[in-house]
Amino acid sequence: MPGLLLGEPFPNIEADTTIGRIKLYDFLGDNRKVLLILLLPCIFEKSLYPVSVDINSYNCDEPTETLPFPIIADPKRELAVQLGMLDPDEKDSQGMPVTARCVFIIGPDKKMKLSILYPATTGRNFDEILRVVDSLQLTAEHNVATPVDWKPGDRVMVPPNVPEAEAAKIFTCGIFTKELPSGKKYMRYTAQPH
Structure with a gap:
């Protein structure tokens, strides 16, 4: 089909x-x-x-x-x-x-x-559709990703393809990295850009 x-x-x-x-x-x-x-x-x-x-x-x-x-x-x-x-x-x-x-x-x-x-x-689910529209507009304007259950105003994620040094320059409000058993640092969060 x-x-x-x-x-x-x-x-x-x-x-x-x-x-x-x-x-x-x-x-x-x-x-x-x-x-x-x-x-x-x-x-x-x-x-x-x-x-x-x-x-x-x-x-x-x-x-x-x-x-x-x-x-x-x-x-x-x-x-x-x-x-x-x-x-x-x-x-x-x-x-x-x-x-x-x-x-x-x-x-x-x-x-x-x-x-x-x-x-x-x-x-x-129209609440989900509106949430998705907000996410699509935010991520099209800023180099961020939205995590599961994200809502406008919640923290966002730094995409995995952004190197740490570059992320520190872009996201001057700070980055929180979630420690994972694998030791990989791909779960990076920052404040939602406005």
């Missing part, structure tokens, strides 16, 4: 959406945006707008057809196949694999910075 790898250019897909026909690169412009793609194997007019009303209603908003983001129609599942979004374990009433719940984060360079693929039976 085709799919995309991190760092690869995200395809400049063209599709019908709840805001009309879009070309992805034109829609993204030069800004970093999170693109949540909800592909629906259905007829556009009869399904997408009721879904928009349902989403707004579920979020305790006025149940209108307008959303702050477009939903993409994919009645023939062409995009789902191209992006590797079919869940082979979950089938619809016709026995066809349903689309998984995917999150793609695409950078200003139009390359995929992150993808999270959830099975159709599992909802997305």
